[in-house]
Amino acid sequence: MLEKIPVFNSVAFPVPQDFDRVVDIANNLWWSWNSPGHQLWTSLAPRLWEQSHNPVELLRAIGPEQWHTLTQSESFTDRYRDAVTAFEHYMDSDDTWHGTHGRDGDCIAYFCTEYGIDSSLPIYSGGLGILAGDHLKSASDLGLPLVGVGLLYRRGYFHQEIEADGDQQHIYPTLDLDDLPVRPVTATTGGQLRVSIEVPGRVVQAAVWRVEVGRIPLLLLDTDVPENRPSDRPITHTLYVRGREMRFAQELILGVGGVKALDALGIAPTVWHVNEGHAAMSMLERLRNAVGSGIPLDTAREQVKERTLFTLHTPVPAGNEKFDRALSAKYLGPVAEGIGVEVGELNEWASSNGEEMFDLGALAIRFANNVNGVSARHGEIVTRDWSHLIGHEAISVTNGVHTPTWMGREGSRMLRNDFGMEWATKLLENPDDIKRLSEVNDYLIWQWHQNRKDAFTTFARGRLRRQFARHGQSPDELGSLENLLPTDRLTLGFARRFATYKRATLLFNDLERITELLANPDRPVQLVFAGKAHPADDHGQALIRRLVELSRLPQLVGHIHVLEDYDARIARYMVQGCDVWVNSPRPPMEASGTSGMKAAINGVPNLSVLDGWWVEGYTGDNGWVFGSEEPNDDWDAADAHDADDFYRVLEEEVAPLFFDRDDEGLPTGWIEMMRRAIDTSLVRFSAHRMVAEYYEKAYHQQ
Numbered sequence: 001m002l003e004k005i006p007v008f009n010s011v012a013f014p015v016p017q018d019f020d021r022v023v024d025i026a027n028n029l030w031w032s033w034n035s036p037g038h039q040l041w042t043s044l045a046p047r048l049w050e051q052s053h054n055p056v057e058l059l060r061a062i063g064p065e066q067w068h069t070l071t072q073s074e075s076f077t078d079r080y081r082d083a084v085t086a087f088e089h090y091m092d093s094d095d096t097w098h099g100t101h102g103r104d105g106d107c108i109a110y111f112c113t114e115y116g117i118d119s120s121l122p123i124y125s126g127g128l129g130i131l132a133g134d135h136l137k138s139a140s141d142l143g144l145p146l147v148g149v150g151l152l153y154r155r156g157y158f159h160q161e162i163e164a165d166g167d168q169q170h171i172y173p174t175l176d177l178d179d180l181p182v183r184p185v186t187a188t189t190g191g192q193l194r195v196s197i198e199v200p201g202r203v204v205q206a207a208v209w210r211v212e213v214g215r216i217p218l219l220l221l222d223t224d225v226p227e228n229r230p231s232d233r234p235i236t237h238t239l240y241v242r243g244r245e246m247r248f249a250q251e252l253i254l255g256v257g258g259v260k261a262l263d264a265l266g267i268a269p270t271v272w273h274v275n276e277g278h279a280a281m282s283m284l285e286r287l288r289n290a291v292g293s294g295i296p297l298d299t300a301r302e303q304v305k306e307r308t309l310f311t312l313h314t315p316v317p318a319g320n321e322k323f324d325r326a327l328s329a330k331y332l333g334p335v336a337e338g339i340g341v342e343v344g345e346l347n348e349w350a351s352s353n354g355e356e357m358f359d360l361g362a363l364a365i366r367f368a369n370n371v372n373g374v375s376a377r378h379g380e381i382v383t384r385d386w387s388h389l390i391g392h393e394a395i396s397v398t399n400g401v402h403t404p405t406w407m408g409r410e411g412s413r414m415l416r417n418d419f420g421m422e423w424a425t426k427l428l429e430n431p432d433d434i435k436r437l438s439e440v441n442d443y444l445i446w447q448w449h450q451n452r453k454d455a456f457t458t459f460a461r462g463r464l465r466r467q468f469a470r471h472g473q474s475p476d477e478l479g480s481l482e483n484l485l486p487t488d489r490l491t492l493g494f495a496r497r498f499a500t501y502k503r504a505t506l507l508f509n510d511l512e513r514i515t516e517l518l519a520n521p522d523r524p525v526q527l528v529f530a531g532k533a534h535p536a537d538d539h540g541q542a543l544i545r546r547l548v549e550l551s552r553l554p555q556l557v558g559h560i561h562v563l564e565d566y567d568a569r570i571a572r573y574m575v576q577g578c579d580v581w582v583n584s585p586r587p588p589m590e591a592s593g594t595s596g597m598k599a600a601i602n603g604v605p606n607l608s609v610l611d612g613w614w615v616e617g618y619t620g621d622n623g624w625v626f627g628s629e630e631p632n633d634d635w636d637a638a639d640a641h642d643a644d645d646f647y648r649v650l651e652e653e654v655a656p657l658f659f660d661r662d663d664e665g666l667p668t669g670w671i672e673m674m675r676r677a678i679d680t681s682l683v684r685f686s687a688h689r690m691v692a693e694y695y696e697k698a699y700h701q702q
């Protein structure tokens with residue numbers, strides 16, 4: 001698939017010819033989940049790497065003198081050779097899962113508004129983006145012929161700073177594309193490929209860029225080009241931009257422009273996977289193409305539906321992306337005309353429950369023969385709420401995580417030694433082999449976990465130092481941070497978007513009770529929080545403020561920590577280095593959730609409300625449940641009940657098991673729980689399983 005999308009180099013790297021493949025490796029995010037790639041960067045420039053974690057930036061920063069030293073260094077040249085060998089082997093291998101289970105001629109287009117592949121390419125916000133990134137990585141590992149389509153946000157998503165009083169500050173970076181692993185797609189006429197999208201009274205051009213995710217190409221559209229009016233250039237600047245009209249324009253570019261980009265490259269997908277409603281306007285563009293080629297509207301509609309899979313990620317219709325009809329009226333005239341209908345007809349297609357809104361979720365459902373929820377329970381909810389539009393049951397494909405990305409160093413090394421670089425694919429084929437990991441003796445499992453906990457602690461102290469220095473704390477105060485987060489305490493992690501339904505402050509419902517539990521001298525507990533709230537979400541931001549206030553209460557100081565600027569890198573530290581992963585959504589609002597899966601594969605058991613993936617994941621011996629799984633409209637009563645239950649489980653089950661040590665200081669019962677967490681998640685909640693299931697249930701059917 002990559003070959004179909006030619007690119008050229010717009011940046012020159014001062015790299016000696018004998019080592020020029022470092023540029024190819026820097027430009028392919030393969031390095032981010034394969035250790036020979038990682039090791040290449042750490043041996044190239046350890047200190048720079050620690051600072052930026054961005055190989056493209058690294059290569060631009062290294063001068064001829066440094067290269068001269070490097071080329072003399074045996075350790076570097078060895079690492080280089082290993083990385084090139086592994087990379088070539090990966091890219092050239094024909095022996096893939098799709099080669100065995102798939103069929104020739106497949107071509108899957110995957111549309112999503114955000115992609116979280118690595119923190120060095122900051123065009124994602126949270127769970128949806130990380131899921132899409134994991135989807136591309138697993139598709140690559142499995143050899144699926146898939147192409148991703150998205151937008152290149154030059155102002156990314158905001159960086160979060162948390163002030164001393166808990167206020168969230170939004171800092172929008174300006175990304176230098178020369179520092180990113182994106183390259184211009186070549187137009188047949190030379191130069192960078194552009195696609196044209198009609199908007200009221202003019203045409204907006206979008207430049208097309210290519211990112212490489214292993215074997216998978218990801219196309220990104222970008223309206224910041226000189227041919228556009230200055231006022232149109234920022235359309236694709238900011239992910240989840242607040243202005244509704246700007247958002248509509250952005251999603252028009254994604255849907256319509258994305259289809260045009262594939263067309264221009266001669267890519268004819270056999271299946272279109274629209275991941276969440278933001279990209280639903282792609283369906284209108286496809287309909288326009290079909291009608292334009294002479295196919296009657298009704299037949300064209302059927303054709304579009306037959307080849308479309310739509311994935312919903314929200315459990316309530318109110319969560320869909322919706323716009324005022326003034327916007328469809330303003331923007332969709334040309335599209336409607338091309339289809340041969342009035343805009344009013346498009347509004348009908350995008351209507352739901354009689355609301356006068358342009359609802360992208362409803363539009364997508366009407367144009368997709370396959371609609372899926374992202375967990376078994378969510379699939380049932382989608383069927384219940386939407387079957388009047390779908391006409392049949394929704395399917396469900398439970399989310400998963402890309403295990404090579406999220407697995408800690410020691411576990412990965414062992415799996416790689418036993419099963420080779422492609423261990424995740426091997427485990428998918430032979431799930432019984434998981435036991436290799438969990439059969440490791442008690443001492444080693446515990447040791448590995450302590451290593452991850454130490455790494456997380458060091459990282460968190462560094463982050464807090466930076467945070468508190470900005471708040472103006474004294475050198476002595478900053479020095480005392482070295483004693484923060486003692487590793488002998490039971491550490492509970494909670495990190496995700498601060499959306500109100502996730503109830504980040506639930507645990508403080510009874511302040512006296514939680515204080516007693518955290519500050520228990522025999523079984524001390526600490527809580528670490530991280531997450532961003534959307535800039536327009538005042539309630540979410542209030543939760544952060546509340547947590548910061550709590551963390552400063554004299555009786556709680558040192559037991560609660562709030563880390564700023566949550567991203568994929570912090571997520572990795574946390575899901576590997578906490579002891580327990582807490583999740584407290586208001587049921588049934590968690591469609592799936594994925595951070596708990598990342599924790600589980602690392603032997604970090606979940607302590608969670610039964611909602612989303614945990615309904616399927618919980619086996620009775622691989623973690624804990626608390627609270628009620630039933631929806632309850634009396635929120636105060638539900639919160640009080642769920643919080644009380646949390647205290648009970650923490651006090652009676654979690655803490656005693658953690659602090660119960662044998663003669664050698666090992667918590668043997670706890671370690672058994674860790675084993676069960678790994679065994680019940682490593683394949684079942686992997687993105688490899690998810691992508692294979694998408695293939696079998698939906699991609700392959702079409």
Ligand SMILES: *Cc1c(COP(=O)(O)O)cnc(C)c1O
Pocket residue numbers: 125126127128130495496497566567568571572592593594595596598
């Ligand atoms: C995994 C992940 C999420 C999703 O977390 P949930 O618990 O599923 O909400 C969000 N943000 C980042 C950076 C992640 O890595």
